Amino acid sequence: MRKEFLTSLRKKLDEFEMREEEKEDILSDYEQMIQDGLSKGKSEEEVLEMLGAPERIVESLSHEYKRKKRMPASEKVVALTPIVCTIAYIIMGVAANLWHPGWLVFLLVPVMAIVADTMNDGEKHIMTAISPFLAFIVFFLLGFSQGLWHPGWLVFFIIPVFAIVNSRRSMKCLAFLTAMSPFVTLAAFFLIGHQTGVYHPTWMVLLLVVLLSILHEKKALERYVLAATLIVSSGLYLTVGYVYDDWLLASASFLIFAVGLLMTGNRIINFDFLDTPFEKAVGVLSLLLFALVGYVFDLFAVSWLFLLMTPVVSILRKEKSKKFTAISPFLALTAFVIMGYFGGYWHPGWLVFLIVPIVAIVEDA
Amino acid sequence: MNAQFKRGIVELLVLKTVEKRPRSSFEVIEALSEAVDVNENTIYPILRRLSKQGYFDIEKDRSDIGAPRKIYTITKAGQERLIEFEKEWESFLENVLKILGGEEDA
Numbered sequence: 001m002r003k004e005f006l007t008s009l010r011k012k013l014d015e016f017e018m019r020e021e022e023k024e025d026i027l028s029d030y031e032q033m034i035q036d037g038l039s040k041g042k043s044e045e046e047v048l049e050m051l052g053a054p055e056r057i058v059e060s061l062s063h064e065y066k067r068k069k070r071m072p073a074s075e076k077v078v079a080l081t082p083i084v085c086t087i088a089y090i091i092m093g094v095a096a097n098l099w100h101p102g103w104l105v106f107l108l109v110p111v112m113a114i115v116a117d118t119m120n121d122g123e124k125h126i127m128t129a130i131s132p133f134l135a136f137i138v139f140f141l142l143g144f145s146q147g148l149w150h151p152g153w154l155v156f157f158i159i160p161v162f163a164i165v166n167s168r169r170s171m172k173c174l175a176f177l178t179a180m181s182p183f184v185t186l187a188a189f190f191l192i193g194h195q196t197g198v199y200h201p202t203w204m205v206l207l208l209v210v211l212l213s214i215l216h217e218k219k220a221l222e223r224y225v226l227a228a229t230l231i232v233s234s235g236l237y238l239t240v241g242y243v244y245d246d247w248l249l250a251s252a253s254f255l256i257f258a259v260g261l262l263m264t265g266n267r268i269i270n271f272d273f274l275d276t277p278f279e280k281a282v283g284v285l286s287l288l289l290f291a292l293v294g295y296v297f298d299l300f301a302v303s304w305l306f307l308l309m310t311p312v313v314s315i316l317r318k319e320k321s322k323k324f325t326a327i328s329p330f331l332a333l334t335a336f337v338i339m340g341y342f343g344g345y346w347h348p349g350w351l352v353f354l355i356v357p358i359v360a361i362v363e364d365a
Numbered sequence: 366m367n368a369q370f371k372r373g374i375v376e377l378l379v380l381k382t383v384e385k386r387p388r389s390s391f392e393v394i395e396a397l398s399e400a401v402d403v404n405e406n407t408i409y410p411i412l413r414r415l416s417k418q419g420y421f422d423i424e425k426d427r428s429d430i431g432a433p434r435k436i437y438t439i440t441k442a443g444q445e446r447l448i449e450f451e452k453e454w455e456s457f458l459e460n461v462l463k464i465l466g467g468e469e470d471a
Contacts, residue, residue: 050405
């Protein structure tokens with residue numbers, strides 16, 4: 001009984017930051033008190049009852065000492081990750097000469113830290129948190145092993161896609177499809193373009209984004225008119241383009257869609273970020289530049305970058321703080337695609353994405 | 366009763382008990398728990414804290430069995446603290462009794 005009491009007391013004391021000799025002193029005091037009580041003719045039970053339960057004793061002592069911060073298992077894993085990565089890196093390098101791309105294992109260090117942090121916060125969106133690192137790992141592996149820097153960079157789309165998928169429970173089906181559509185259609189555009197070299201008229205898959213946005217229109221008549229005119233315009237554009245091989249003439253087909261817009265009060269699809277006349281003007285301008293540069297210079301592979309003008313302008317106008325952090329992914333993507341497409345620098349081009357964390361750190365400071 | 370307030374009273378009682386005569390930890394606990402309804406497990410931490418603050422001297426009394434027995438003796442600083450404490454307590458009690466006795470403010 002006495003032994004259990006002292007063992008239990010030691011365990012409880014171990015939870016506090018105190019010198020070992022101090023702990024031993026307290027235990028010795030209690031041992032002495034028990035002895036003292038017994039020598040006064042009290043039973044062990046009576047003495048222990050008088051001294052109180054070890055939990056209560058330590059609770060009273062706790063005013064004097066700081067409780068030790070327990071390192072959760074997840075933090076232990078995080079602390080061990082750099083060592084494990086270093087060992088793995090050395091083994092891969094020495095045994096299989098995989099110094100490169102073996103260094104990628106070091107990306108596990110931030111990944112593990114993010115996973116642990118997300119778990120400790122009770123945050124369930126682990127995939128969203130680690131998606132940038134997963135994207136980097138897949139991008140590098142595709143690039144180094146297969147030379148697929150382009151269109152391998154499309155893997156970065158998993159970052160917004162995971163974020164949207166994680167938010168799907170709070171979204172209606174149509175809102176979910178609309179949010180996903182820019183990434184899915186852009187990925188389709190580049191993959192088909194890269195495989196077939198036919199960027200035009202593959203770019204028309206991007207019109208799905210417009211079509212889905214039209215479906216948000218509350219008034220049924222406007223919805224049908226806009227959707228119908230867009231579908232008819234697209235069909236006619238392809239027909240005229242292929243039959244007469246005159247894509248400039250074919251583009252006149254979109255006048256039908258323009259009529260549809262006029263009929264419905266000239267309301268261009270109501271994106272949230274196009275809520276001021278200036279932003280709407282930028283939206284229209286970006287569409288025109290996309291089509292014009294794409295058509296005139298046959299540069300649909302890069303002219304879509306003009307479409308990024310709209311969100312960038314919207315962010316610059318609305319964001320009061322950290323606006324450069326918010327636009328940095330767009331700028332990095334633009335620089336990356338231009339370097340890759342015109343200079344073939346898909347390989348080192350990824351370095352421009354480093355501006356995203358750099359800008360974030362600078363702006364945060 | 367407020368735990369901090371209660372701890373303050375126990376502190377006064379511990380000082381007074383040791384002032385009467387040098388005692389071991391167990392004797393202090395025994396004396397107090399017999400006299401007042403006090404949480405025994407708070408006594409030892411207070412005794413320890415007051416010793417650290419220099420209010421008690423500790424002498425080790427070697428016994429035949431087990432760990433050496435610590436005997437607490439009040440120091441000069443401890444006596445001064447006790448006097449100060451008693452004055453505070455008396456003044457506090459006086460005011461409490463005044464209110465309970467229904468005396469009006471001057």
